[in-house]
Amino acid sequence: MKKMELIAPCHFGLEAVLKREILDLGYDISEVEDGRVGFWGDAEAICRANIFLRTAERVLLKVGSFKATSYEELFENTRALDWENYIPENGKFWVAKAASVKSKLFSPSDIQSVMKKAMVRRMQQKYQVEWFSEDGAAYPVRVFLKKDVVTVGIDTSGVSLHKRGYREVSGKAPITETLAAALIMLTPWHKDRILVDPFCGSGTFPIEAAMIAANIAPGMNRSFTAEEWTNLIPKKLWYETVNEANELINDDIEVDIQGYDVDGSVIKIARRNAREAGVDHLIHFQERDVKDLSHPKKYGFIITNPPYGERLEDKKDLPALYKAFGESFKNLDSWSAYMITSYEDAERYFGRKADRNRKIYNGMLKTYFYQFLGPKPPKAGRPSDRQEKK
Known part of the structure; x- marks a missing residue:
């Protein structure tokens, strides 16, 4: 199966624990940064990471990364990514979250808006359509900007992985x-x-x-967004x-x-x-x-x-x-x-x-x-x- 780069965000300070978990599952680490660990895996790795990882907050399928210091750069570089390789013509897609640290672009709403427009423009060109029904599976995009480097991933998990499914009711101030x-x-x-x-x-x-x-396994009794990604x-x-x-x-x-x-x-x-x-x-x-x-x-x-x-x-x-x-x-x-x-x-x-x-x-x-x-x-x-x- 095709190898892809996956990103698992985690609590700041606990990257080493998550890295060990990923290695124990049999996957190679691509990079470790504050609050996230990257690794290589195939389609099966997306399933196994979501179901077996105890310390990851979610699992993202990395689409790409690039530098952007202006919204024009953000638009053009986002449009240059191969979105059609991941999102089918009827897929529902949006930028669910944008986070920025020490970057010239820092407004989450503006980043989300510009990237959505760029994705639409790319897929209009590739699918030769002017309008998307977006009535298929969901492909929520999450983006991190750090020191002007933009990292883009599609969220395979949906609801955060700390939601195991057993804790419907919590006491006050629970720990995740x-x-x-x-x-x-x-x-x-x-x-x-x-x-x-x-x-x-x-x-x-x-x-x-x-x-x-x-x-x-912590994810045995819950569902994930990527279960609908039959493509x-x-x-x-x-x-x-x-x-x-x-x-x-x-x-x-x-x-x-x-x-x-x-x-x-x-x-x-x-x-x-x-x-x-x-x-x-x-x-x-x-x-x-x-x-x-x-x-x-x-x-x-x-x-x-x-x-x-x-x-x-x-x-x-x-x-x-x-x-x-x-x-x-x-x-x-x-x-x-x-x-x-x-x-x-x-x-x-x-x-x-x-x-x-x-x-x-x-x-x-x-x-x-x-x-x-x-x-x-x-x-x-x-x-x-x-x-x-x-």
Whole structure:
């Protein structure tokens, strides 16, 4: 099959996690930039990337890239692209989103308008028609401008890939599924280790962990825009990819994954979401305050998204909350804790300086992923005081 360049956008700061996922799927990387990873693949790769990637926001089919510092250049270079190779005569096409960073052209609406006109002009010439019905499959275009370089792609995913299909209802200030999966994958957690989220909200961390443990592909229970692109992707490839995903599932496993929240109403939502994801049998949810956090076993993991003070709590409530969290953590022998928060005094009130932290943008909000590392479990009965490594 024909090789194409695909682009997978992701959260800023998590490009390395997505790159590893793409390599694990068997595809070659073309480039890594802030907030996106490019790779080479065929039509089947579009199906597999959408269904299997846990940390990508969407998958774009790259049409081309060029430099443009004026709208005339933007028009001419857009018209020069081979749109007819991707969009059939009856295809519905529009520029769904334009983003510009450090470029002379910066108005999204003007960029969208000029590019649409250029696409129409190109296809009028190629299809020898004056008017397009646009009553066929959808081909939404997304464009990024960075330092006057324009990168153009057609969105194969449609709704963002963080919409797995299991979370119809969310608690307040939820973390996205793609970000939760990426943060779990940044830790050394494995399905044979304990995982607890003491601020689980609608259950995203425990559910994503359970899906990883059971090898459930995140895109199995949703649809994608490119499913209708029969001119580029045979329908059978989608069915074959879903069958591949089904064969890889192993949910008959023993795991210790727990989610707690002080709000009983969101625990009900978390249980419902876990049922929708098919992992409710793998997670124990419980209404519990963080000050009551405990576990009899050693070498467990906490991965959590505690309140920031942006939407969930007043800032004045946060010192006591983080202090209670830190006190509970001290009583967990040999555990490691990972938390994402924008709260600037998190370490101070948690009572310990993080061994590592990583800056990550959660939407437009700058957050830090604090890593408090405990010792590794001993191997072959020999005690070890070495700390967890990524």
